[in-house]
Amino acid sequence: MTQPLVLRSKAESLAAPMPALLVEAERLATTVLLGEHGRKRAGTGDTFWQYRPAQTHDEARSIDWRRSARSDVNFVQDKEWQIAQSIILWVDQAAAMSFSSDSNLPSKAQRARVLGLACAILLIRGGERVGLTGLRLPPRRGAAQVVQMAQLLSVDDDADYGTPTTQGMLPHSRAIFISDFLGDLQPIADALLRAADRGVRGALVQVLDPQEETFPFDGRTIFQSMSGSLQHETLKAGDLKQRYLDRLAERKDRLTHLVQTTGWQFQTHHTNDSATKALLWLYGALEQHR
């Protein structure tokens, strides 16, 4: 189990150099709560948008007398329509994520958590509401949310491979799934489709260890999953390399295909790469629909 404080401080340090990440929010009608996303149109909000001549349906108390006194026409001050976005995070906490091929490399889980939490911190700083999937932590804003999220993310799961849940996803909100996507793909596909049905868009980040990409093994080997439940013995591991790599590529293809059908985005990140790179990509992915 990762220390919550350590995790948070790492995430803060990763988030610190980023400009405030403003998620484009489009077409949020029902779940609107006031946030700091200007909709570039008049509506309810705090900041000034424009003066317009008063119409007949305008109440008299909405007339801006200071402006109207400078001319003969009555003016009404419009405010910019502001909303806040809800973002739901799913970070895979299964045992497979705790793999690390080298003591100098972070485990996949560690990288995924830092990435997720950094994203959350940026979003909260930008005024969004961030939560976790599965009703564990509904979207909220404020620093206390970050602390709570860090605590929840620090818990390890015993299962070999994790599956996302779509519970607690508000319609037309945003979602980020971070996992190695090495387990069964069907639940993930289901979750994605269900989310797409509810108008949720988002990004998939596949975090992989470099060894999982290269398969540098040879000789007689027994491969075991992290919890030991799965096992595969081979006499010449070197012979399996090509077929393993083919399967991995096929899996990435399927994920890409899924993402394309649902309007999500997909990226593979390796633990020996810089985390900032992945965060930048996430920034771009969430901004794309502005």
Next chain:
Amino acid sequence: MWIIGSLGFTAPLLLLALIALPVLWILLRAVPPAPVRRRFPGVALLLGLTDDEAQSDRTPWWLLLLRMLAVAAVIIGFAGPVLNPQETRDGRGDLVIMLDGSWAGAADWQARRDQIDRLLAEAALSDRRVAVVNLTDLPTEDLPFAAPGTWRNRLPNLAPNPWQPQDPAEYFASRTGQFETYWLSDGLDYPGRTDLLNTVESAGPVTVFQTPRQILGIRPARFVDGQVQISAVRTPLGNPVETSINAIGLDPAGVERQLATVPLTIAAGDAAGGTAMVLPPELRNRITRFEISGLRSAGAVSLTDDALKRRKVALIAGDENRETLELLSPLYYLREALDPTADLIAGSLADILLANPDVLVLADVATLAAGEADAVLTWVENGGLLLRFAGPRLAASDLGRNTEDPLLPVRLRSGGRSVGGTMSWGEPKSLAPFETSSPFFGLPVPADVAVTSQVMAQPDPTLAERVVAQLADGTPLVTRKVAGEGQIVLFHVTANAEWSTLPLSGLFVQMLERLAVSTRPATPDAAALEGTTWMPGKLLDAFGRLNDASAQSGVPGERLAEATAGPELQPGLYTGTDRQLAVNVIGPDTALEVAQWPARIAVEGMTTLRETALKGWLLAAAIGLLLIDVIASLALGGRLRGPRADLAAAIFLMSLAVPDAQAQPVQGDDFAIRATSEVVLGHVLTGDQQTDDVTAAGLRGLSQTLFRRTSIEPGEPLGVNLESDELAFFPFLYWPITADQPLPSRDAYAKLNRYLRSGGMIMFDTRDADTARFGSGSPAGRKLQAIARSLDIPALEPIPSDHVLTRTFYLLQDFPGRFSSRDVWVEAAPPGAARAEGMPFRALNDGVTPVIIGGNDWARAWAVDRNGNRMFPVGRGTAGERQREIALRFGVNVIMHVLTGNYKSDQVHVPDLLDRLGQ
């Protein structure tokens, strides 16, 4: 021990385990390598994949072989293999190690010394008393029995002598007591050897060590028929010998070099072989010795003396072109007399003078052209010998009538005289015996020499002293005068038999020889040498090196006549009144005989192979093989990739790095190059590792300080082994004294003294100034006294306040190191030094002090480690740092003093000089 060939095993039974190897092979072959268990999340992707080959990997044959070799190496290693196993000799009681110690053993002296060392080591094991006796240098008293350890310390000073043992049986006959004898023979027979054998056999068992090998010697060169005849002699042992003889001498620049080389062959079975060398006289006269090339012994060197030198004699007659008999030629008898022993030159006078002859003979030449006369006079004054003969022309000329001619010793009366002829009165005159002052003194005067005609000398005040031979009636026959460095001699008769029968007699040849016109052919006999004393000029040592011996005492001529080398007549060049004689190890008819031993004597070869235990090497090889096996197994099992690759690489690198772990000391040329490519401070290696390290660190600190502060930029300091390293490379040597360091050997002392005399400086540091005063009996102080006893150290005084060391770079009055004693001593100033009026210093302009002696432990004050940090504390707080700074400044001053001499001493006159110039 079980021995096969040159291999022995201490535990041969263990070798039986080798039988088990095939079993091991089968076992290893049957077991496949164990699988690796890996945690790998990607296993989900692998499920369902099957191997292409169902066959499990087997251990490959080469890996098996590797393991077999490793196991075999371990088994053989533990069986205790020994290369060149030595039988240990055990014995009891006293042991005498006797060595011939003659020149014949010089060639492999090191092997002999090693052999003695081994014998001493064995004797030490069985706790015997040992006496090592060099037969060419017998002890004066009883056999010097001592513990083997003592003898091992003295071993470096044991040296062969360039002569054969002289009747050693006599010495041993007077020894009592029983002892065993090991006799290291040089392989050469000499008179008295059998007697000696019988004598020592009566005292106990005798074992002889002798290597059958050839001993070569060179006989003195002779001059025969215009050629230099050289012959070499050997112990007649079979095979033909092909070698070459080098003639060595000074070239015109005065540098000794090889002047000529001839091949020399001794046919199979022959005891001697010869060759001839034809050399131009200029070259031949330069030869100082002949050597058999590549041999290091006194027997392979033959010194040449005057016997080989031949003088150049130029003959000029006044009238050569007459149509008469050859016998009447004025030069005929001279040619006959001189031809065997001198090189004759003929030609015109101008050409001859260019050839710079030793002697110029003018037979009946009356006048010379003015220019020629001057040239001849100049040549005479530069050391030439002008020999003139009278004759009809000289008698008829007016030469030297009224005034003395510069080229004639006396004035001549006109006409000369004839006696005993048909037309004159009186008998032909005979010769008077020679006066003691005459160079001809001692030559017998034959009665049949008669003079019928001669030129007469004018009676002059100087005439009497110029006459060297006269007739019975007192008229001068030969006169001589000295001109410059040369001399002019006139025979008042002709050089042919016209005026006298002198040229027909043997006396004529002897007179020419006495006048040094010709060279004496051979060694003078005992009678001629009797009563003379000869001074050794250069002496040969047993290794064939020439050493200056001008400090040795003279040798009586009687001893020299024996011409056999011995302790009182060492081989070398001896100088008498007017000539040099060479004494060589090998005479003209010396024969070399192999020493034969009776069958009852055990003769062992000289062991040159050391016993080498191979156990360590074999076990190391086994470990190496196993390391390779580890890596190979890992590679085969796929464990060499992934996280364990670093570890495997580390193991691999470690296995490679092991042989390099021990740094080699700097050797030979590298040492010379390092020591001379920049200024390098040296320190004497004491043998105590810690002291040496600290000293090196100290000099490193001083070098860095010099580098930073002055224009001296020294390199990394070097440790100097006094025994083996050259000292001349170092301007400065730091010598820390430890109480237990060994004394230098004789050679090392010679080197040190040469170093001190030629301008080197040694700084002795007893490092105990905190507890002891200079000259007090601290252990290091006593050791310093012992070391310095044989060193050429001048009178000392504590550094005076105006010594140049106080101002070569910094102005100092204290010389602290880690301790701050004032007892620092340098060479004393000459007593007469006085201080000039108004000058702060005495005018001392002598050389650099060769020693600085103190105990302030400067090296520790200077010492820095590799990172430049100070290694030892000095004093306390800032005062201590100040003391360290002064210590460093003193070091800078010392090195400045070494490198610039008394330059600063002169500088103090500068203000004075400027004052005077200004006026």
